[in-house]
Amino acid sequence: MLTGSKVLLRPWTPADAGDVFAACQDVEIQRWTTIPSPYTQADAVAYVSEVAPALWAQGGAVFAVIDRATGALAGSIGAHGIRDGVAHVGYWTVPAVRGRGLASDALRTLTGWFLREGGTARVELVVEPTNAGSVRVAEAAGFLREGLLRQRLVLRGRRADVAMYSMLPTDIAAAGL
Numbered sequence: 001m002l003t004g005s006k007v008l009l010r011p012w013t014p015a016d017a018g019d020v021f022a023a024c025q026d027v028e029i030q031r032w033t034t035i036p037s038p039y040t041q042a043d044a045v046a047y048v049s050e051v052a053p054a055l056w057a058q059g060g061a062v063f064a065v066i067d068r069a070t071g072a073l074a075g076s077i078g079a080h081g082i083r084d085g086v087a088h089v090g091y092w093t094v095p096a097v098r099g100r101g102l103a104s105d106a107l108r109t110l111t112g113w114f115l116r117e118g119g120t121a122r123v124e125l126v127v128e129p130t131n132a133g134s135v136r137v138a139e140a141a142g143f144l145r146e147g148l149l150r151q152r153l154v155l156r157g158r159r160a161d162v163a164m165y166s167m168l169p170t171d172i173a174a175a176g177l
Contacts, residue, residue: 002063004109006102007074009063012052016064019073020044029092032131034155055080061087061118065106067097074102077110085121087114091137098133104140111141115169126153126162138165142174 002009021044030037062078075093093103114120127134143165151159
């Protein structure tokens, strides 16, 4: 478990399936992420019972983001694999907590862990430039925008441009980590 100022990050458990299913009905999560759409209860059960444990076994790290103030699920964050010392992070946030700084706290917490203890040399994420919420999260967490990767992401059958953001160990102090 990792502790941020506003969130706790803990591994997913099978008991989380109902909350994951409810969260992933959100049109914005489906719009901006690669989760299945429509998202079924079976998808949620598979994610917390099979996919998340398998990712840990393969060297990834995925967490439930828990709001410390309420104990409720606030989102998901993690890296689905670390290759060549690079962790590629993705996240989503439930609608009820958006705009409260929980996602950026989760991103800072996870990034600090990866760079200090996880043996990574770089943490990166990509986001569509029109996804204003995720852009705010990345920038509030201290990530630096490196540039635009044209037609890099395939999402729901369409190619999309994405902005590449990153943080290196040398960026930790500037980001307040």
